Amino acid sequence: VLARLRFMAGELAPVIANALSAHGPIDVRLMMAQALHMGDEGHNRNRAATSLLLRELAAAIVRTDERERAARAIEFITGNDHFFLNLSMPLAKCMLLAAEGEPLSSLVTVMARNGTDFGIQLSSMPGRWFVGPAQMVRGLYFPGFCENDANPDIGDSAITETCGIGGFAMAAAPAIVQFVGGDAADALATTQAMRRITLGSNDAWTIPALGFAGTPTGIDLRKVEECNLLPIINTGIAHKTAGIGQVGAGLVNPPWECFHAALAALAADARGCI
């Protein structure tokens, strides 16, 4: 892990920065839209977007860097189908930052987990965490691993679901059921269920199999409580011992505690405004 982080910081980042300077900005939101038409959901399946990113950058990498450094950068990007997760997460974060600070809003702007706690934040109370215990992921394990190896839900990647992709866009990625379990009908049903707890749909990110309907976007705390329906998250399963890394992938929900606590705080906030 440390060797890779050093490579990313010391070699890959400058190569990509050089290439981007020559190429100009990349419209990552548009790339995500294309990937949703190519079987990605932007959290647990990023093969298409990773491929599109490499297509977009490869010639500029070749032109702006020394041959062997260019080849190593290309190999690193292509060597992991999840490379684009490094972009879909900050993309989602940037979009949600723009939604922070709306008074009395019940929009969920952050979902994140540290392996012990699961926390959410609301648009109306930026920076204030409402937490509950991180849950176990239900999914498929890589060969040689089983449930006894798994850590509770961990990581910042649930920002993708918070933004309407990942598990919320699972209907765009029926092939992912081979990775997380279930069947193609489950993938369609999951996206449709998430419409019940979201404020709208993102017309810039459409799902062909659902007649090009937009991804269900903007988790509304009140709808979660009213429908008694938790957000669903497509995620990796980390080993409980540090250093081993990912051992599987599956589906997980946040704990109810964080929504109940947020609702109580929002109600108190509303009473204070009367």
Add this chain to the structure above:
Amino acid sequence: VLARLRFMAGELAPVIANALSAHGPIDVRLMMAQALHMGDEGHNRNRAATSLLLRELAAAIVRTDERERAARAIEFITGNDHFFLNLSMPLAKCMLLAAEGEPLSSLVTVMARNGTDFGIQLSSMPGRWFVGPAQMVRGLYFPGFCENDANPDIGDSAITETCGIGGFAMAAAPAIVQFVGGDAADALATTQAMRRITLGSNDAWTIPALGFAGTPTGIDLRKVEECNLLPIINTGIAHKTAGIGQVGAGLVNPPWECFHAALAALAADARGCI
């Protein structure tokens, strides 16, 4: 067109040959399988497979060629989402060549059109054409063009449908309906309809949205006649004036004449064997 053909022969082909020598063979059949999980159908939508091919070859291109030649080759490949059609067509042809020469077989091993005639061949009579008039494609036109500009159905690319991809695998590519017309349900229905006229399914090429069922493969002349159902082809629409090129994309069928003629010949062949 001529400038591009000269570039492909004189510069691109040597660059790819060098890269392939360094990289080793590419399993194009596996790449096609992955692309069917990424919204391609291998005839009229090849964005995923083109991206996967570039990913696979890019580092080797960088390492085996001069910088500017390498960059130009990468740009050419990425510059056209249909680049992989240059591989999916010969892939289909190679697979079907292996099926030629089976005595009395009613398997269709070739479908091709020259803009005037549509011809098919049977496994049992390799090299013998059964022809009828090329049909008009029903589809969507690029801005500025309409039906009056269209040439009748033309090209060798229907070898993909003959091999079970293209229109036959349309359920894998719901986004293609934005390009050829119709809706996502039509894409599913088309693939399912083609099962009625095919001999089996290709378990190496699966369609996630249909529960990972294999692509309907091997057009059986007798089933076409019994079901009164023609093969469907996803194809480009060429302008009727040479040199203008593609003006749209859509769906087309072969003419009945070629199937009726092939059936008569097969019957005569069978009588000769009694």
